[in-house]
Amino acid sequence: MKTGADLPEREPDLLFVTKKTLKRLKPAYLDGPADLVVETVSPDSRLRDRGEKLAEYEAGGVREYWVLDPTDRRSDFYVRAADGRYERKRPDDQGIYRSQVIEGFWLRERWLWERPLAKVLSIGPSWKWFDHRCE
Numbered sequence: 001m002k003t004g005a006d007l008p009e010r011e012p013d014l015l016f017v018t019k020k021t022l023k024r025l026k027p028a029y030l031d032g033p034a035d036l037v038v039e040t041v042s043p044d045s046r047l048r049d050r051g052e053k054l055a056e057y058e059a060g061g062v063r064e065y066w067v068l069d070p071t072d073r074r075s076d077f078y079v080r081a082a083d084g085r086y087e088r089k090r091p092d093d094q095g096i097y098r099s100q101v102i103e104g105f106w107l108r109e110r111w112l113w114e115r116p117l118a119k120v121l122s123i124g125p126s127w128k129w130f131d132h133r134c135e
Helices: 046-060 120-126
Strands: 014-016 036-040 064-069 074-080 086-089 096-098 106-108
Parallel strands (some): 036 064
Antiparallel strands (some): 064 074
């Protein structure tokens, strides 16, 4: 992903682009910011994910950035505000985080840290996958 001329290229752990952004997807890279980027922190990437990448993704226009740290069982969700700066968002009182970019997509924060991971079918009707038609 190349978000700007003065910013380094990055290979996020996961990225999501909407149909509107899809035209920037080239055969080997994304020419511009993804709509949502997820990075999973490892011991050697902690400063990079929480510092360098946070600043770069904010400056480069990534609309929503998740930093997931399995060691500390910590998840941070950042969303670009109208002024272009990230605002940190928290899950609601039920522990649910709702994506600001992918309409209808949400998750219970505890699902990220459960061992063994919950099976999709066991989550039941409370689990909702996002619609592929999201804009």
